[in-house]
Amino acid sequence: MFVKHKNYNLPDKDGFFGEFGGMFVPENFKPVLRKLDEEFEKAIKDENFEKEVYELLKEYSGRPTPLYFAKRLTEHYGKGKIYLKREDLNHTGAHKINNVIGQCLLAKRMGAHKVIAETGAGQHGVATATVAALLGLECEIFMGETDMFRQRSNVDRMRLLGAKVNSVSQGTKTLADACDAAIEYWLNHADEVFYVLGSAVGPHPYPKMVHAFQSVISVESRQQILEKEGRLPDYVVACIGGGSNAIGAFAAYLEDENVKLIGAEAAGEGADTDHTAASLTKGKKTYLHGMYQYVLVDEEGNPRESYSISAGLDYPGCGPEHCYLHDTGRAEYFPITDTEAIEAFERLSKFEGIIPAIESSHALAYLEYLMPKTNKDDIIIVNVSGRGDKDTERILEILTQRKLWIKSKKNT
Numbered sequence: 001m002f003v004k005h006k007n008y009n010l011p012d013k014d015g016f017f018g019e020f021g022g023m024f025v026p027e028n029f030k031p032v033l034r035k036l037d038e039e040f041e042k043a044i045k046d047e048n049f050e051k052e053v054y055e056l057l058k059e060y061s062g063r064p065t066p067l068y069f070a071k072r073l074t075e076h077y078g079k080g081k082i083y084l085k086r087e088d089l090n091h092t093g094a095h096k097i098n099n100v101i102g103q104c105l106l107a108k109r110m111g112a113h114k115v116i117a118e119t120g121a122g123q124h125g126v127a128t129a130t131v132a133a134l135l136g137l138e139c140e141i142f143m144g145e146t147d148m149f150r151q152r153s154n155v156d157r158m159r160l161l162g163a164k165v166n167s168v169s170q171g172t173k174t175l176a177d178a179c180d181a182a183i184e185y186w187l188n189h190a191d192e193v194f195y196v197l198g199s200a201v202g203p204h205p206y207p208k209m210v211h212a213f214q215s216v217i218s219v220e221s222r223q224q225i226l227e228k229e230g231r232l233p234d235y236v237v238a239c240i241g242g243g244s245n246a247i248g249a250f251a252a253y254l255e256d257e258n259v260k261l262i263g264a265e266a267a268g269e270g271a272d273t274d275h276t277a278a279s280l281t282k283g284k285k286t287y288l289h290g291m292y293q294y295v296l297v298d299e300e301g302n303p304r305e306s307y308s309i310s311a312g313l314d315y316p317g318c319g320p321e322h323c324y325l326h327d328t329g330r331a332e333y334f335p336i337t338d339t340e341a342i343e344a345f346e347r348l349s350k351f352e353g354i355i356p357a358i359e360s361s362h363a364l365a366y367l368e369y370l371m372p373k374t375n376k377d378d379i380i381i382v383n384v385s386g387r388g389d390k391d392t393e394r395i396l397e398i399l400t401q402r403k404l405w406i407k408s409k410k411n412t
Protein backbone atom coordinates (compact mmCIF):
# COMPACT_ATOMS: atom_id res chain seq x y z
CA MET A 1 0.00 0.00 0.00
CA PHE A 2 2.95 2.41 0.37
CA VAL A 3 3.75 3.70 -3.10
CA LYS A 4 6.72 2.04 -4.78
CA HIS A 5 8.35 4.37 -7.30
CA LYS A 6 10.45 3.05 -10.18
CA ASN A 7 12.72 5.92 -11.14
CA TYR A 8 11.45 8.74 -8.98
CA ASN A 9 13.70 8.57 -5.94
CA LEU A 10 13.39 11.86 -4.15
CA PRO A 11 14.29 13.25 -1.72
CA ASP A 12 18.04 12.58 -1.73
CA LYS A 13 19.71 11.31 1.44
CA ASP A 14 19.86 14.84 2.87
CA GLY A 15 16.19 15.43 2.27
CA PHE A 16 16.39 17.61 -0.84
CA PHE A 17 13.82 17.70 -3.61
CA GLY A 18 16.00 19.62 -6.06
CA GLU A 19 16.94 22.72 -4.10
CA PHE A 20 13.97 22.47 -1.70
CA GLY A 21 13.63 20.79 1.67
CA GLY A 22 16.67 19.76 3.67
CA MET A 23 17.25 19.71 7.40
CA PHE A 24 17.68 23.29 8.59
CA VAL A 25 17.67 22.82 12.36
CA PRO A 26 20.19 23.52 15.13
CA GLU A 27 23.29 21.32 14.68
CA ASN A 28 22.75 19.43 17.94
CA PHE A 29 19.29 18.40 16.78
CA LYS A 30 20.37 16.74 13.55
CA PRO A 31 21.21 13.37 15.20
CA VAL A 32 17.58 13.13 16.38
CA LEU A 33 16.30 13.56 12.83
CA ARG A 34 18.92 11.23 11.36
CA LYS A 35 17.91 8.56 13.87
CA LEU A 36 14.26 9.09 12.95
CA ASP A 37 15.16 8.75 9.26
CA GLU A 38 17.02 5.51 9.93
CA GLU A 39 14.14 4.03 11.94
CA PHE A 40 11.62 5.10 9.32
CA GLU A 41 13.64 3.51 6.50
CA LYS A 42 13.82 0.26 8.43
CA ALA A 43 10.10 0.33 9.23
CA ILE A 44 8.96 1.11 5.70
CA LYS A 45 10.90 -1.85 4.34
CA ASP A 46 9.47 -4.17 6.98
CA GLU A 47 6.45 -6.04 5.66
CA ASN A 48 5.08 -6.49 9.17
CA PHE A 49 5.08 -2.73 9.73
CA GLU A 50 3.28 -2.17 6.44
CA LYS A 51 0.71 -4.81 7.43
CA GLU A 52 0.25 -3.25 10.86
CA VAL A 53 -0.36 0.19 9.31
CA TYR A 54 -2.80 -1.13 6.73
CA GLU A 55 -4.66 -3.20 9.30
CA LEU A 56 -5.51 -0.04 11.24
CA LEU A 57 -6.28 1.97 8.11
CA LYS A 58 -8.70 -0.75 7.12
CA GLU A 59 -10.29 -1.90 10.37
CA TYR A 60 -10.18 1.39 12.26
CA SER A 61 -10.33 4.17 9.68
CA GLY A 62 -12.50 2.37 7.13
CA ARG A 63 -10.20 2.14 4.11
CA PRO A 64 -10.25 1.78 1.20
CA THR A 65 -12.26 4.98 0.78
CA PRO A 66 -14.59 4.93 -2.25
CA LEU A 67 -13.73 6.46 -5.60
CA TYR A 68 -17.17 7.84 -6.32
CA PHE A 69 -18.49 8.89 -9.74
CA ALA A 70 -20.14 12.28 -9.22
CA LYS A 71 -22.89 11.94 -11.80
CA ARG A 72 -24.89 15.09 -11.13
CA LEU A 73 -21.80 17.27 -10.80
CA THR A 74 -20.55 15.83 -14.09
CA GLU A 75 -23.94 16.54 -15.75
CA HIS A 76 -23.77 20.09 -14.46
CA TYR A 77 -20.59 20.63 -16.47
CA GLY A 78 -21.93 18.62 -19.42
CA LYS A 79 -18.77 16.67 -20.22
CA GLY A 80 -15.87 14.72 -18.82
CA LYS A 81 -16.22 12.31 -15.93
CA ILE A 82 -15.65 13.58 -12.41
CA TYR A 83 -14.69 11.11 -9.72
CA LEU A 84 -14.33 12.01 -6.04
CA LYS A 85 -11.80 10.25 -3.81
CA ARG A 86 -13.72 10.18 -0.56
CA GLU A 87 -11.09 10.89 2.10
CA ASP A 88 -13.89 12.63 4.02
CA LEU A 89 -15.20 9.16 4.89
CA ASN A 90 -12.16 8.29 7.00
CA HIS A 91 -12.59 8.03 10.76
CA THR A 92 -12.26 11.59 12.18
CA GLY A 93 -13.43 13.00 8.83
CA ALA A 94 -10.28 13.69 6.83
CA HIS A 95 -7.13 12.27 5.25
CA LYS A 96 -4.98 13.33 8.23
CA ILE A 97 -5.45 10.00 10.01
CA ASN A 98 -3.58 8.10 7.24
CA ASN A 99 -0.38 9.86 8.24
CA VAL A 100 -1.10 9.83 11.97
CA ILE A 101 -1.60 6.06 12.06
CA GLY A 102 1.75 5.62 10.30
CA GLN A 103 3.65 8.05 12.52
CA CYS A 104 2.11 6.82 15.80
CA LEU A 105 2.91 3.20 14.96
CA LEU A 106 6.45 4.33 14.18
CA ALA A 107 6.55 6.15 17.54
CA LYS A 108 5.53 2.97 19.34
CA ARG A 109 8.07 0.95 17.39
CA MET A 110 10.73 3.43 18.53
CA GLY A 111 9.64 3.04 22.16
CA ALA A 112 8.01 6.47 22.68
CA HIS A 113 5.28 6.84 25.33
CA LYS A 114 4.20 10.35 24.44
CA VAL A 115 3.36 12.15 21.19
CA ILE A 116 3.03 15.87 20.51
CA ALA A 117 1.54 17.64 17.49
CA GLU A 118 0.75 21.07 16.09
CA THR A 119 -2.67 21.79 14.66
CA GLY A 120 -4.36 24.53 12.62
CA ALA A 121 -7.99 23.69 11.97
CA GLY A 122 -7.74 21.07 14.69
CA GLN A 123 -8.12 18.17 12.25
CA HIS A 124 -4.57 16.94 12.74
CA GLY A 125 -4.87 17.47 16.50
CA VAL A 126 -8.05 15.41 16.61
CA ALA A 127 -6.51 12.66 14.46
CA THR A 128 -3.43 12.55 16.70
CA ALA A 129 -5.47 12.55 19.93
CA THR A 130 -7.62 9.76 18.46
CA VAL A 131 -4.77 7.46 17.48
CA ALA A 132 -2.90 8.25 20.71
CA ALA A 133 -5.96 7.08 22.65
CA LEU A 134 -6.19 3.97 20.51
CA LEU A 135 -2.54 3.07 21.05
CA GLY A 136 -2.32 4.14 24.70
CA LEU A 137 0.09 7.04 24.09
CA GLU A 138 0.12 10.26 26.11
CA CYS A 139 -0.75 13.23 23.88
CA GLU A 140 -0.13 16.98 23.95
CA ILE A 141 -1.36 19.33 21.20
CA PHE A 142 -0.20 22.87 20.33
CA MET A 143 -2.82 25.15 18.81
CA GLY A 144 -2.99 28.90 18.14
CA GLU A 145 -5.39 30.85 20.31
CA THR A 146 -7.19 32.26 17.24
CA ASP A 147 -7.68 28.78 15.81
CA MET A 148 -8.89 27.49 19.19
CA PHE A 149 -11.63 30.08 18.95
CA ARG A 150 -12.39 29.42 15.24
CA GLN A 151 -12.52 25.64 15.70
CA ARG A 152 -13.86 25.21 19.20
CA SER A 153 -15.60 21.89 18.62
CA ASN A 154 -12.29 20.29 17.62
CA VAL A 155 -10.73 21.52 20.87
CA ASP A 156 -13.57 19.82 22.75
CA ARG A 157 -13.02 16.62 20.80
CA MET A 158 -9.28 16.57 21.59
CA ARG A 159 -9.93 17.10 25.31
CA LEU A 160 -12.56 14.37 25.39
CA LEU A 161 -10.06 12.03 23.77
CA GLY A 162 -7.73 12.64 26.70
CA ALA A 163 -5.22 15.02 25.07
CA LYS A 164 -3.79 18.14 26.66
CA VAL A 165 -4.35 21.19 24.41
CA ASN A 166 -1.85 24.03 24.78
CA SER A 167 -3.02 27.44 23.65
CA VAL A 168 -0.30 29.31 21.71
CA SER A 169 -0.58 33.07 22.07
CA GLN A 170 2.55 34.20 20.21
CA GLY A 171 2.51 35.93 16.82
CA THR A 172 -0.70 35.67 14.85
CA LYS A 173 -1.88 32.84 17.12
CA THR A 174 -2.45 30.49 14.17
CA LEU A 175 -0.87 27.43 12.55
CA ALA A 176 2.64 28.80 11.90
CA ASP A 177 2.92 29.82 15.58
CA ALA A 178 1.61 26.44 16.72
CA CYS A 179 4.38 24.84 14.59
CA ASP A 180 7.00 27.06 16.26
CA ALA A 181 5.73 26.13 19.72
CA ALA A 182 5.61 22.40 18.97
CA ILE A 183 9.12 22.47 17.48
CA GLU A 184 10.46 24.34 20.50
CA TYR A 185 8.91 21.84 22.91
CA TRP A 186 10.33 19.01 20.85
CA LEU A 187 13.84 20.50 20.82
CA ASN A 188 13.74 20.46 24.61
CA HIS A 189 12.18 17.00 25.06
CA ALA A 190 13.41 14.99 22.07
CA ASP A 191 14.43 11.99 24.18
CA GLU A 192 10.93 11.60 25.65
CA VAL A 193 8.47 12.48 22.91
CA PHE A 194 7.73 11.70 19.28
CA TYR A 195 6.63 14.68 17.19
CA VAL A 196 3.73 13.72 14.91
CA LEU A 197 3.90 16.28 12.11
CA GLY A 198 0.64 16.88 10.27
CA SER A 199 1.63 17.85 6.75
CA ALA A 200 4.27 17.31 4.07
CA VAL A 201 6.44 20.00 5.63
CA GLY A 202 9.20 20.41 8.22
CA PRO A 203 12.78 19.19 8.22
CA HIS A 204 13.85 15.91 6.61
CA PRO A 205 12.68 13.14 7.01
CA TYR A 206 9.12 14.42 7.63
CA PRO A 207 8.12 15.33 4.05
CA LYS A 208 9.35 11.90 2.94
CA MET A 209 7.46 10.09 5.72
CA VAL A 210 4.23 11.95 5.03
CA HIS A 211 4.59 11.19 1.30
CA ALA A 212 4.81 7.48 2.13
CA PHE A 213 1.97 7.39 4.65
CA GLN A 214 -0.43 9.46 2.52
CA SER A 215 0.41 7.64 -0.70
CA VAL A 216 -2.30 5.10 0.16
CA ILE A 217 -4.78 7.63 -1.33
CA SER A 218 -3.40 7.35 -4.86
CA VAL A 219 -2.33 3.72 -4.59
CA GLU A 220 -6.03 3.02 -4.02
CA SER A 221 -7.43 5.51 -6.53
CA ARG A 222 -5.13 4.22 -9.26
CA GLN A 223 -6.37 0.70 -8.77
CA GLN A 224 -9.99 1.86 -8.46
CA ILE A 225 -9.96 3.93 -11.65
CA LEU A 226 -8.32 1.08 -13.57
CA GLU A 227 -11.14 -1.19 -12.37
CA LYS A 228 -13.88 1.32 -13.23
CA GLU A 229 -12.57 2.86 -16.43
CA GLY A 230 -9.78 0.57 -17.59
CA ARG A 231 -7.39 3.49 -17.84
CA LEU A 232 -5.62 6.18 -15.83
CA PRO A 233 -7.22 9.59 -15.20
CA ASP A 234 -6.34 12.69 -17.23
CA TYR A 235 -6.32 14.97 -14.19
CA VAL A 236 -5.87 14.61 -10.45
CA VAL A 237 -6.84 17.69 -8.45
CA ALA A 238 -6.20 18.33 -4.75
CA CYS A 239 -6.04 21.31 -2.40
CA ILE A 240 -2.72 22.42 -0.90
CA GLY A 241 -2.08 23.62 2.62
CA GLY A 242 1.28 22.14 3.55
CA GLY A 243 0.61 19.59 0.83
CA SER A 244 -0.08 16.22 2.49
CA ASN A 245 -3.41 15.26 0.92
CA ALA A 246 -2.14 16.49 -2.45
CA ILE A 247 1.11 14.52 -2.34
CA GLY A 248 -0.91 11.49 -1.23
CA ALA A 249 -3.30 12.00 -4.15
CA PHE A 250 -0.41 12.52 -6.64
CA ALA A 251 2.20 9.99 -5.45
CA ALA A 252 1.19 6.89 -7.43
CA TYR A 253 0.85 8.96 -10.65
CA LEU A 254 4.15 10.86 -10.47
CA GLU A 255 5.70 8.62 -13.11
CA ASP A 256 2.62 8.61 -15.36
CA GLU A 257 3.50 11.60 -17.51
CA ASN A 258 0.05 11.79 -19.11
CA VAL A 259 -1.74 12.27 -15.79
CA LYS A 260 -1.87 16.00 -15.12
CA LEU A 261 -1.43 16.85 -11.44
CA ILE A 262 -3.08 20.02 -10.17
CA GLY A 263 -2.87 21.71 -6.79
CA ALA A 264 -5.37 24.32 -5.66
CA GLU A 265 -3.87 26.72 -3.16
CA ALA A 266 -5.73 29.23 -1.03
CA ALA A 267 -5.76 32.72 -2.55
CA GLY A 268 -7.85 34.09 0.32
CA GLU A 269 -9.19 37.47 -0.86
CA GLY A 270 -7.02 37.20 -3.99
CA ALA A 271 -3.44 36.17 -4.76
CA ASP A 272 -2.57 39.83 -5.45
CA THR A 273 -3.88 41.08 -2.12
CA ASP A 274 -2.17 40.98 1.29
CA HIS A 275 -4.86 38.59 2.50
CA THR A 276 -3.69 35.41 0.83
CA ALA A 277 -2.04 32.06 1.46
CA ALA A 278 -0.97 31.45 -2.17
CA SER A 279 2.67 30.67 -1.41
CA LEU A 280 3.52 28.93 -4.69
CA THR A 281 1.96 31.70 -6.77
CA LYS A 282 3.28 34.62 -4.70
CA GLY A 283 6.02 33.29 -2.39
CA LYS A 284 9.80 33.72 -2.42
CA LYS A 285 12.34 30.99 -1.77
CA THR A 286 13.51 31.03 1.84
CA TYR A 287 13.85 29.00 5.05
CA LEU A 288 10.97 28.30 7.42
CA HIS A 289 10.24 25.45 9.85
CA GLY A 290 13.45 23.59 9.10
CA MET A 291 13.25 23.55 5.29
CA TYR A 292 13.93 25.59 2.15
CA GLN A 293 10.63 26.36 0.40
CA TYR A 294 8.38 29.03 -1.14
CA VAL A 295 7.13 31.34 1.61
CA LEU A 296 5.04 34.52 1.62
CA VAL A 297 7.40 37.27 2.79
CA ASP A 298 7.28 40.98 3.64
CA GLU A 299 9.51 43.68 2.10
CA GLU A 300 12.43 42.69 4.34
CA GLY A 301 12.11 39.06 3.24
CA ASN A 302 10.70 37.82 6.55
CA PRO A 303 7.83 35.30 6.54
CA ARG A 304 4.57 37.18 6.71
CA GLU A 305 1.11 36.35 7.92
CA SER A 306 -1.03 34.27 5.60
CA TYR A 307 -4.78 34.46 5.28
CA SER A 308 -7.45 32.04 4.10
CA ILE A 309 -11.05 31.40 5.10
CA SER A 310 -9.88 27.84 5.63
CA ALA A 311 -7.78 27.27 8.76
CA GLY A 312 -6.31 24.12 7.21
CA LEU A 313 -4.85 26.03 4.26
CA ASP A 314 -3.83 29.11 6.24
CA TYR A 315 -0.05 28.51 6.14
CA PRO A 316 2.52 30.93 4.63
CA GLY A 317 4.67 28.19 3.07
CA CYS A 318 4.33 24.96 1.13
CA GLY A 319 5.94 21.53 1.39
CA PRO A 320 9.28 21.15 -0.44
CA GLU A 321 8.15 18.41 -2.80
CA HIS A 322 5.39 20.65 -4.15
CA CYS A 323 7.91 23.50 -4.58
CA TYR A 324 9.98 21.07 -6.63
CA LEU A 325 7.03 19.75 -8.68
CA HIS A 326 6.00 23.35 -9.29
CA ASP A 327 9.40 24.44 -10.56
CA THR A 328 9.88 21.36 -12.74
CA GLY A 329 6.36 21.73 -14.14
CA ARG A 330 5.36 18.15 -13.24
CA ALA A 331 2.46 19.58 -11.27
CA GLU A 332 0.62 22.88 -11.74
CA TYR A 333 -0.75 25.06 -8.96
CA PHE A 334 -3.61 27.56 -9.09
CA PRO A 335 -4.86 30.08 -6.53
CA ILE A 336 -8.53 29.78 -5.53
CA THR A 337 -10.26 32.58 -3.61
CA ASP A 338 -12.45 32.27 -0.51
CA THR A 339 -15.51 33.16 -2.60
CA GLU A 340 -14.78 30.53 -5.24
CA ALA A 341 -14.30 27.91 -2.51
CA ILE A 342 -17.59 28.85 -0.82
CA GLU A 343 -19.43 28.51 -4.15
CA ALA A 344 -17.88 25.07 -4.69
CA PHE A 345 -18.84 24.08 -1.13
CA GLU A 346 -22.46 24.94 -1.88
CA ARG A 347 -22.34 23.29 -5.32
CA LEU A 348 -21.11 19.89 -4.07
CA SER A 349 -23.56 19.92 -1.16
CA LYS A 350 -26.51 20.59 -3.48
CA PHE A 351 -25.52 18.40 -6.44
CA GLU A 352 -24.17 15.38 -4.62
CA GLY A 353 -25.37 15.50 -1.02
CA ILE A 354 -21.76 15.65 0.12
CA ILE A 355 -20.72 18.54 2.35
CA PRO A 356 -16.99 18.96 1.75
CA ALA A 357 -14.47 20.65 4.03
CA ILE A 358 -13.84 24.26 3.02
CA GLU A 359 -10.22 23.14 2.35
CA SER A 360 -11.38 20.47 -0.13
CA SER A 361 -13.76 23.02 -1.69
CA HIS A 362 -10.69 24.80 -3.10
CA ALA A 363 -9.92 21.70 -5.19
CA LEU A 364 -13.58 21.42 -6.25
CA ALA A 365 -13.59 25.10 -7.24
CA TYR A 366 -10.81 24.45 -9.75
CA LEU A 367 -13.36 22.48 -11.81
CA GLU A 368 -14.84 25.85 -12.84
CA TYR A 369 -11.59 26.59 -14.68
CA LEU A 370 -10.87 23.06 -15.81
CA MET A 371 -14.20 21.75 -17.10
CA PRO A 372 -14.75 24.34 -19.87
CA LYS A 373 -11.49 23.23 -21.50
CA THR A 374 -11.58 19.45 -20.98
CA ASN A 375 -12.29 16.94 -23.71
CA LYS A 376 -15.60 15.16 -23.56
CA ASP A 377 -14.09 11.85 -22.40
CA ASP A 378 -11.56 13.22 -19.91
CA ILE A 379 -11.45 11.59 -16.50
CA ILE A 380 -10.90 13.85 -13.52
CA ILE A 381 -10.24 12.73 -9.96
CA VAL A 382 -10.78 15.32 -7.24
CA ASN A 383 -9.49 14.48 -3.80
CA VAL A 384 -12.14 15.35 -1.21
CA SER A 385 -9.69 15.66 1.67
CA GLY A 386 -12.27 16.04 4.42
CA ARG A 387 -15.88 16.55 5.40
CA GLY A 388 -17.39 19.95 6.07
CA ASP A 389 -19.37 19.55 9.30
CA LYS A 390 -16.86 21.80 11.04
CA ASP A 391 -17.52 24.57 8.50
CA THR A 392 -21.30 24.58 8.14
CA GLU A 393 -22.09 27.33 10.66
CA ARG A 394 -19.56 29.77 9.20
CA ILE A 395 -20.44 29.09 5.54
CA LEU A 396 -24.17 29.39 6.14
CA GLU A 397 -23.59 32.73 7.86
CA ILE A 398 -21.54 34.00 4.91
CA LEU A 399 -24.06 32.76 2.34
CA THR A 400 -26.95 34.36 4.22
CA GLN A 401 -25.13 37.68 4.44
CA ARG A 402 -24.30 37.56 0.75
CA LYS A 403 -27.91 36.83 -0.25
CA LEU A 404 -29.13 39.74 1.89
CA TRP A 405 -26.53 41.97 0.26
CA ILE A 406 -27.58 40.94 -3.26
CA LYS A 407 -31.23 41.52 -2.36
CA SER A 408 -30.50 44.98 -0.96
CA LYS A 409 -28.62 45.84 -4.17
CA LYS A 410 -31.63 44.80 -6.26
CA ASN A 411 -33.89 47.00 -4.20
CA THR A 412 -31.81 50.15 -4.63
Ligand SMILES: *Cc1c(COP(=O)(O)O)cnc(C)c1O
Pocket residue numbers: 094095096121123124198199200239240241242243244245246312313357359360385386387
Ligand atom coordinates in the same frame (compact mmCIF):
# COMPACT_ATOMS: atom_id res chain seq x y z
C1 LIG B 1 -5.42 19.85 7.11
C2 LIG B 1 -6.31 19.75 5.98
C3 LIG B 1 -5.92 20.16 4.69
C4 LIG B 1 -4.61 20.81 4.39
O1 LIG B 1 -3.47 20.09 4.68
P1 LIG B 1 -2.59 19.36 3.59
O2 LIG B 1 -1.41 18.90 4.36
O3 LIG B 1 -2.23 20.36 2.54
O4 LIG B 1 -3.40 18.26 3.05
C5 LIG B 1 -6.80 19.95 3.65
N1 LIG B 1 -8.02 19.42 3.85
C6 LIG B 1 -8.44 19.03 5.07
C7 LIG B 1 -9.80 18.45 5.21
C8 LIG B 1 -7.60 19.18 6.17
O5 LIG B 1 -8.03 18.79 7.38
